[in-house]
Amino acid sequence: MKQILQxxxxxxxxxxxxxxxxxxxxxxxxxxxxxxxxxxxxTAKELGKSPKDIAAILEKDLKDTHDAIESxxxxxxxxxxxxxxxxxLFSLVHNNAKTWGHTKNEDKKIMVEYSCLNAMxxxxxxxxxxxxxxxxxxxxxxTQGYNVFRANYYGDIGMNIAKCIWGLRNINNNTIxxxxxxxxDSMGKCYALGGTAYKEQENAKKEIQxxxxxxxxxxxxxxxxxxxxxxxxxxxxxxxxxxKLGMTFDQHFYESQSWKPGMExxxxxxxSLFTESNGAIxxxxxxxxEKLHTxxxxxxxxxxxxxxxxxxxxxxxxxxxxxDQNIHVVGNEQAGYFPVIFEAQYQVFPQLRDKQYHLSYGMxxxxxxxxxxxxxxxxxxxxxxxxxxxxxxxxxxxRDIADKENVIDKVAVGAxxxxxxHIQPKNDIIFSLxxxxxxxxxxxxxxxxxxxRISSIxxxxxxxxxxxxxxxxxxxxxxxxxxRHIQYFPLILQxxxxxxxxxxLTHYLLKLVSNFSSWYSANSVKHADSPELQAGRIKxxxxxxxxxxxxxxSLGIEVIEKM
RNA sequence: GCCCGCAUAGCUCAAUGGUAGAGCAGUGCCCUUCUAAGGCAAAGGUUACAGGUUCGAUCCCUGUUGUGGGUACCA
Numbered sequence: 178m179k180q181i182l183q184x185x186x187x188x189x190x191x192x193x194x195x196x197x198x199x200x201x202x203x204x205x206x207x208x209x210x211x212x213x214x215x216x217x218x219x220t221a222k223e224l225g226k227s228p229k230d231i232a233a234i235l236e237k238d239l240k241d242t243h244d245a246i247e248s249x250x251x252x253x254x255x256x257x258x259x260x261x262x263x264x265x266l267f268s269l270v271h272n273n274a275k276t277w278g279h280t281k282n283e284d285k286k287i288m289v290e291y292s293c294l295n296a297m298x299x300x301x302x303x304x305x306x307x308x309x310x311x312x313x314x315x316x317x318x319x320t321q322g323y324n325v326f327r328a329n330y331y332g333d334i335g336m337n338i339a340k341c342i343w344g345l346r347n348i349n350n351n352t353i354x355x356x357x358x359x360x361x362d363s364m365g366k367c368y369a370l371g372g373t374a375y376k377e378q379e380n381a382k383k384e385i386q387x388x389x390x391x392x393x394x395x396x397x398x399x400x401x402x403x404x405x406x407x408x409x410x411x412x413x414x415x416x417x418x419x420x421k422l423g424m425t426f427d428q429h430f431y432e433s434q435s436w437k438p439g440m441e442x443x444x445x446x447x448x449s450l451f452t453e454s455n456g457a458i459x460x461x462x463x464x465x466x467e468k469l470h471t472x473x474x475x476x477x478x479x480x481x482x483x484x485x486x487x488x489x490x491x492x493x494x495x496x497x498x499x500x501d502q503n504i505h506v507v508g509n510e511q512a513g514y515f516p517v518i519f520e521a522q523y524q525v526f527p528q529l530r531d532k533q534y535h536l537s538y539g540m541x542x543x544x545x546x547x548x549x550x551x552x553x554x555x556x557x558x559x560x561x562x563x564x565x566x567x568x569x570x571x572x573x574x575x576r577d578i579a580d581k582e583n584v585i586d587k588v589a590v591g592a593x594x595x596x597x598x599h600i601q602p603k604n605d606i607i608f609s610l611x612x613x614x615x616x617x618x619x620x621x622x623x624x625x626x627x628x629x630r631i632s633s634i635x636x637x638x639x640x641x642x643x644x645x646x647x648x649x650x651x652x653x654x655x656x657x658x659x660x661r662h663i664q665y666f667p668l669i670l671q672x673x674x675x676x677x678x679x680x681x682l683t684h685y686l687l688k689l690v691s692n693f694s695s696w697y698s699a700n701s702v703k704h705a706d707s708p709e710l711q712a713g714r715i716k717x718x719x720x721x722x723x724x725x726x727x728x729x730x731s732l733g734i735e736v737i738e739k740m
Numbered sequence: 741g742c743c744c745g746c747a748u749a750g751c752u753c754a755a756u757g758g759u760a761g762a763g764c765a766g767u768g769c770c771c772u773u774c775u776a777a778g779g780c781a782a783a784g785g786u787u788a789c790a791g792g793u794u795c796g797a798u799c800c801c802u803g804u805u806g807u808g809g810g811u812a813c814c815a
Contacts, residue, residue, distance in 0.1 A: 203756070215758070221795090228795090254758070254795080295815075336814050375814090432815095457813050468743065476813040483815050512744055513810045539745085540808085572777070600753065603745070605808075612752065616777050618763040619753080626777050634774045672756080684754060687762080694778060703774040740777085 179668055181243065182212055182259060189238040190216065194224060194231075204665050210250070210258040211266075211661060217255040228255030266660050267649050270716040274723050278666040282322040288498050289315040289325060291506035292419075292426070295332035296411040297341035299365030300418060301555040302608065303508065303541045309594045310538055310602060311506040312424045312733040313679040320731060321674045326498040329426040330490060333408055334433040335483070339389035340371030342403050343381065347374070358559060361414035364407055365557070386478065393436070393480050408433075421562065422590060423733060428497055430490055436481040439489030442525055443474050443481075450524050460484070462517040465524065469517045484518050491522045491529060502532050504677070509537040509603065536677055539605035541597070556608075565589035568614040569622075578739055588622050591734040595621025598732050599683040619687055621734060624725060627690040629740045631722045634702050640712035648713035655696055660717050662692055666724050670731065679732055686728045693721060 179202045186200040198220065205213035217232035224231060232255040239249055239257075245265035250258045291311020294304060315325050344367030354360045374381035391397040392404060419425065443451055443458060451458050456477035462469025474484045494503060505515070515535040523530045566589040578584055596613045600606050616622045669685045702718065705711035726736050 201756070206759080215756095218758075218795090256758080293815095298815095332815065340814095372814095454812080459812065470743080470810095471812060473813040478813080480813090482813065486815095507815095508809095509745070510809055511815080514815090537745090542808090576775095576777095604753085605746080607752070609752080612764075615764075620763090620777090622777065623763095626775080630775055630778090632775095637774065676756090680754080684762080691762090695780085697774080698770090698776095698779045701774060740775085 178245065178261070178265075178664070179212070179671075181245075182214070185239055185242050186214055186216055186235065186257070189235050189242075190220075193234050193238060194220075196220075202668075204668065205256075205258060209260070210252075211261040211664065212259040213252070214257045214259075215255075217257065221255070231255065232257055261664075263649050263652075263657065264645070266657065266664060267645055267652075267716075269660065269664055270720045272720065272723070275727075277720075277723050278670050278727050279320045280322060280667060280671055284322070284324055285501045286324045286326065286498060287318055288328050288494060288500040288503040289318070289506065290328040290330055290494070290503065291315075292329045292424070293331065293507070294411075294415050294418075295337050297364045297407045298332070298337050298368045299555050300361060300415075300558045302558055302561050305422075305558045305561065305593065306538060306541050306597045306606065307506055307508070308422055308424060309597050309733060310536070310679070312422075313594075313598055313731060314504065314506070314536065314677055316731045316733060317670060317673045317679060317682070320670050320727075323674075326428070326500065327424075327426045328428055328430060328494060328498075330430045330432070331412075332432050332483075333411070334392055334431075334436060335480075335486075336385070336389050337368065338392060338404060338407070339385045340375055341368040341407060342371070342388050342400060343374065343385045344368055344370035345403055345407070347371075357410070357414040357417050360410040362557070364410065365555075369555075390478060390480060418559070421559075421586075423735065430493060430497075432483075432486045432490075435486045435489035435493055437489065438492060439485040439487070440475070440481050442488050442492070443485050446525060450521065460517065460521045462520055465520050466516075469520060470513070472514070472517050472521075474521075484521070487518050488522060488525065491533070492526065495526070495529065500532060502534055504534045504536050506536045506538070509539055511535070512537050536602065538602040539600075541606045541608050561593065561610075561613075562589065564610060565593055565614055569616075572616060573740070576740070584737055584740055587735050587737055588625060588740065591621040591625055591729070592616070593621075594732055594734050595624065595683060598679045601678050601680045619683075621729075624686050624690050624729065625734070625737050626740060627693055628722060628725045628729075628736045629738060630697065631693075631718050631725075632738045634718060635715065635722070638703060638711070638715060640715040641708045643709055643712050647709055648716065651707060651709040652713045652717075653700070653710070655700055656714060656717055659692060659696055659721065662689055663717075663720055663724050666728065673731070682728055682731060686725065689721070689724065689728075693718075 182202050183200045187198060190196060190198050190200070198216070200214055200216045203213050203215070217228040217235065221228040221231060229251065232251045236249050236251055236257060245261055247260045247262040252258045289311055292308050294300060315327055318325050341364055348367055348370060354363045371385060375385050388400055391400045395401060447453070447458060451460050451474060457473045458475035459471050459473050461471045463471065472484050473482050475481055512535065519533045522533065566585055569585045569589045569592070573581060573585060593613065597606060599619060669681050673679055673681050702711055702714045705714060729736055
């Protein structure tokens with residue numbers, strides 16, 4: 178509907194003012210209208226007319242241009258306010274379940290690179306935010322008709338691995354932990370041990386650098402053995418996390434496989450794009466673009482840095498999926514890093530120019546401040562999942578539900594996802610265990626609960642069949658208010674995709690569900706005044722149910738029929 | 741030093757240049773009811789500060805303060 182109104186306004190504007198413009202259609206704050214446009218205010222200065230006059234001219238021209246429009250009014254300083262016909266609003270209930278809210282766009286190919294856990298390193302709560310955000314963005318882009326490719330990129334070679342190997346060699350415990358998770362935890366601890374030693378002990382630092390060198394050369398049998406074993410354990414452990422969080426990837430990429438092609442590319446361009454400085458090979462970003470800086474691609478030991486691995490990666494990724502855009506979901510501490518390496522990549526591969534995108538997000542912080550993965554002062558991701566699960570389990574203990582374990586799992590993971598996606602990516606999350614495990618107010622469980630309530634109603638009532646015209650006649654004002662709010666769902670998804678943030682969706686769903694809860698306490702479906710009213714309400718809450726389901730799906734959250 | 745974020749109610753967060761809104765917490769109500777994990781009501785604001793642009797600024801620009809991150813061989 179938004180596109181239709183946009184087109185109508187643009188046409189009317191062209192007819193009257195001989196100018197092509199792009200019109201904005203918004204959701205008005207006043208509930209009595211369905212859509213609004215500020216086009217008259219936008220163009221008033223340019224046209225040298227008062228906004229009200231422009232609005233009046235457009236209003237006259239737009240009248241009766243479309244069946245779905247009931248009336249157009251001019252509000253305030255010159256907003257065009259549209260009210261839609263009830264028949265149009267009600268026709269929404271015939272939407273196809275799976276694609277309701279979706280928009281058909283051109284078949285653009287978008288790669289989303291996220292998760293990017295590092296082998297032999299701890300899995301902390303910041304990774305959770307990364308995975309939730311990446312998966313949600315991928316799903317939101319899919320609703321817009323884009324061809325989405327999910328990529329995962331593992332840090333599985335280099336200093337981080339060396340630190341863990343050092344830790345494994347220096348820890349006083351040779352027993353192998355029994356489960357993938359315990360092995361993951363154990364390696365995380367060893368990494369922290371190595372990280373601390375690297376900073377505090379000069380000889381440990383040298384040993385770790387030596388291990389890193391051996392990893393690239395592949396010339397030390399014992400190092401290779403620990404490396405291969407640790408790598409295997411890590412991936413085995415990560416799989417359990419992905420399964421728990423409900424995500425799969427189209428392809429995994431590895432630093433251990435991208436550094437060699439990266440090195441070849443860099444070496445080919447030494448002297449032109451890359452230069453030697455203090456024994457290292459660097460890219461002098463400031464020479465290519467304003468505000469960039471110099472970064473090391475090959476260190477003085479002759480080993481590749483992350484920069485070089487990323488160079489190899491971009492070529493591998495483009496080969497795997499010739500993307501129009503590649504969204505790298507990475508924390509904002511690397512906001513300075515990406516512009517430099519993107520420029521280096523564009524210099525080498527001009528066809529990639531402007532296709533790389535860093536989707537930056539803030540830290541998940543404790544109240545005490547930043548948590549560092551180097552000192553071991555971390556909150557583990559699966560610890561947080563455990564906490565959420567035990568909290569949910571406690572609340573559900575008095576309820577008699579089938580397949581309780583599964584419900585607890587879905588509610589707990591959903592609560593974490595919703596909680597983190599509720600905050601716009603660029604802002605930090607001040608993490609509080611107390612808040613995140615609460616089940617009142619702005620939370621995922623609140624939305625899931627509304628879904629379950631609707632399911633419960635639908636399960637108990639089989640409505641009689643009537644023509645739409647009859648149903649429309651019998652619905653009450655409160656019912657229309659519900660459906661009015663539902664109609665904005667496609668706009669919200671579109672905006673989330675345009676701005677690459679799911680937080681509009683969480684806010685929308687909360688508002689939608691809160692409207693439903695009010696409506697629910699004041700209006701009964703079961704005890705509706707007439708069979709006609711009941712049948713109409715059933716149609717509306719079915720649409721509402723689909724909206725919640727599709728909305729939560731775009732956040733990576735599953736719905737629950739009974740909870 | 742330089743670069744990039746952020747600053748909105750007690751707390752956690754929203755607001756595409758168009759009347760600053762939610763949820764927690766605190767206050768007062770509502771369960772023989774389709775799931776009370778719910779609902780209703782009241783209360784809570786000099787949008788860090790100072791300028792500028794605009795008919796109109798939380799939003800755009802400049803400066804100040806506070807705060808977080810980055811700033812060559814980590815990722």
